[in-house]
Amino acid sequence: MREFAYVRAADVAEAVELAGPQVRYLAGGTNLFDLMREEVERPERVVDISRLPLSAIEDLPDGGLRLGALARNAQVAADDRVRRRYPVLGRALLQSASPQLRNRATVGGNLLQRTRCRYFYDLGAACNKREPGAGCDALGGFNRTHAILGASPSCVAVHPSDMCVALAALDATVNLTGPDGERSVPVTEFHLLPGETPQAETVLRAGELVTSVDLPTEQRWRGDYVKVRDRASFAFALVSAAVLVRVEHGRTAAVRIALGGVAHKPWRAYAAEELLIGAAADEAVFGRAAEEAVAGARPLEHNAFKAELARRLVRRTLIELAGRS
Structure with a gap:
């Protein structure tokens, strides 16, 4: 060092x-x-x-919940309000890292954690994210864990966070403070796709600090976070899904689907959501939505399985949540 x-x-x-x-x-x-x-x-x-006073978890006047940027992941997962009102977030956090790391890791740090791509960490490998213009050895290398959606010829790394996938499904908001004052950014717009500048991972401006994350007013969702990984604990997602759904009179009244492990940022499946709204809450429709969730996927040599895995994960989770409804 x-x-x-x-x-x-x-x-x-x-x-x-x-x-x-x-x-x-x-x-x-x-x-x-x-x-x-x-x-x-x-x-x-x-x-x-x-040591800044940014670790509180506070109720908001509109019925939402504010997570301080320095709130520990374990603290958020154990909070009774999170467990009752936003269980998809609690489940995502409990499936991330190890208990020791959850006791140290923070909400703000989780938002800003960087990819675990082996080529990014290997200083002998070409990596545009680490050294712009160097190339991307993952494209022709062992790319089993890499992106199938939203990637570019410059970068195929994936975002590693479980928490951020749940926040994307919840339509959370990130609050920032910087030299120009305070501003808020929807979490779905906070992380960037790689394009030609994979070194730019978020919309943070120079000097800005994440101070908190706001969760919206609780809604009558059924939700779950499901993660497929190579081992049962302390492993990053091959594919994960945060799914929220509300079924009324046999039809899908509201739905949110976010995928992890498949893109440079948590991936909201907006087209799949649109297909589901107002449609019958049955297995056939859920199957079509699952196909739509990975439409446009461009697998690499070693990760074509991710598209099928994501389809099955979305379909199964929708069926299970609709059944609970």
Whole structure:
């Protein structure tokens, strides 16, 4: 690990003031330390924000819930309001990482965690995300875990978060503070597809800090988060799905579907949702929606199985949730 300066911010304003091109914020450190140890990240200064008062989980006047950026993943998963009103989020968090990591990892850090693509971590491999213009060795390499949706010739890495897939299905909002003041961004617009600039992973502006995430007013959803991985714990998703559905009088009145492990960002299956609204809540329609959820998939040499896996996961989850309704 290379030498770096360490500064502890006294408040949000000071943290923003200390930010810069070669500066990284430190919260739980569960991803940043790995990146620094492998010399993928080489910050000149690390600003410790872990003691800022941003860890509360608070009810909002409109009936929603605000998660402080420094709230620990384990804390959010165990919160009774999350478990009752947003169980899809609690289930996603409990299927992420290990208990030890969930006790350290934060909401803000989870939003900003970087891909686990082996070529991104290998300094001897070509990676446009790590070094723009270098190329992408994953395209012709072992790409079993890589993207089938929304990728580009510049990058086929996937976003690793479980939490963010659930937040995408919930239509959560990310609150930011930066040199130009405060602003809010829908979580579905927070992460970017790679295009020709895969090094730009989010819409964060220079110096901006994630301060909280807002969950919308509770609705009468049936929801679940389902994750398929190579082993039962401490593994990233090959494919995951966060599904919310409300069935009324045998028809789908409302639905949200977000996929993980398949794209550079949590992937909302908007076309599948549109197909389901107002349609009969039966297996035939759910099967067509599952096909639509991965329409346009472009598998690589080693990951064609992901498209079929995603189809089956979406179809099965919709059937199970409709049955509960």
